[in-house]
Amino acid sequence: AQTVTQSQPEMSVQEAETVTLSCTYDTSESDYYLFWYKQPPSRQMILVIRQEAYKQQNATENRFSVNFQKAAKSFSLKISDSQLGDAAMYFCAYRSAVGNEKLTFGTGTRLTIIP
Amino acid sequence: NAGVTQTPKFQVLKTGQSMTLQCAQDMNHNSMYWYRQDPGMGLRLIYYSASEGTTDKGEVPNGYNVSRLNKREFSLRLESAAPSQTSVYFCASSFSGLGQKGANVLTFGAGSRLTVL
Numbered sequence: 001a002q003t004v005t006q007s008q009p010e011m012s013v014q015e016a017e018t019v020t021l022s023c024t025y026d027t028s029e030s031d032y033y034l035f036w037y038k039q040p041p042s043r044q045m046i047l048v049i050r051q052e053a054y055k056q057q058n059a060t061e062n063r064f065s066v067n068f069q070k071a072a073k074s075f076s077l078k079i080s081d082s083q084l085g086d087a088a089m090y091f092c093a094y095r096s097a098v099g100n101e102k103l104t105f106g107t108g109t110r111l112t113i114i115p
Numbered sequence: 116n117a118g119v120t121q122t123p124k125f126q127v128l129k130t131g132q133s134m135t136l137q138c139a140q141d142m143n144h145n146s147m148y149w150y151r152q153d154p155g156m157g158l159r160l161i162y163y164s165a166s167e168g169t170t171d172k173g174e175v176p177n178g179y180n181v182s183r184l185n186k187r188e189f190s191l192r193l194e195s196a197a198p199s200q201t202s203v204y205f206c207a208s209s210f211s212g213l214g215q216k217g218a219n220v221l222t223f224g225a226g227s228r229l230t231v232l
Contacts, residue, residue: 045223
């Protein structure tokens with residue numbers, strides 16, 4: 001079974017600075033998807049960014065980018081120019097590209113933005 | 116578009132009572148899911164339905180039943196609620212596809228907070 005590990009329960013960053021959230025996963029599959037979801041205090045789960053394992057290029061979405069290291073099974077999220085609205089729980093998630101469609105989540109990292 | 120709609124948003128039950136959480140999506144997604152979220156444990160899959168008429172157990176199915184009523188609706192039932200089922204429940208949906216925009220991405224409802232006394 002696949003597992004997703006987020007080793008940083010809490011992180012903080014000064015407003016306008018850059019922060020990196022870590023995620024590692026364990027799988028024997030070669031084709032899969034990886035995601036970062038954000039959960040603000042409103043509780044709504046919001047997709048931040050996604051990465052297909054077959055793509056070598058790291059995904060980017062405005063201030064959000066990932067460092068995808070397939071051999072190391074690592075998928076970190078970098079937030080540049082941090083803003084107060086970035087404060088939230090961030091979840092890393094894994095999904096197989098074949099057959100089973102369920103999403104497996106990590107335990108989350110709570111990000112605090114310091115004004 | 117309403118996306119994924121869950122009801123109720125809040126519910127308090129007594130031990131042994133039953134209830135059904137309703138979920139509906141209007142995006143024509145084929146797959147639907149129920150997750151529970153507990154502090155320090157992330158989201159854990161209870162049940163999922165890859166298509167209308169099929170359901171499969173996830174990581175924590177005990178104490179729950181599901182019904183995929185049609186393509187739009189996927190309900191979660193607690194037959195005899197227990198305090199261990201106090202949690203926030205999320206319904207989600209997705210569609211499978213290769214290279215299609217939005218494919219394989221889960222869209223979540225707003226969550227339902229359930230307290231069992």
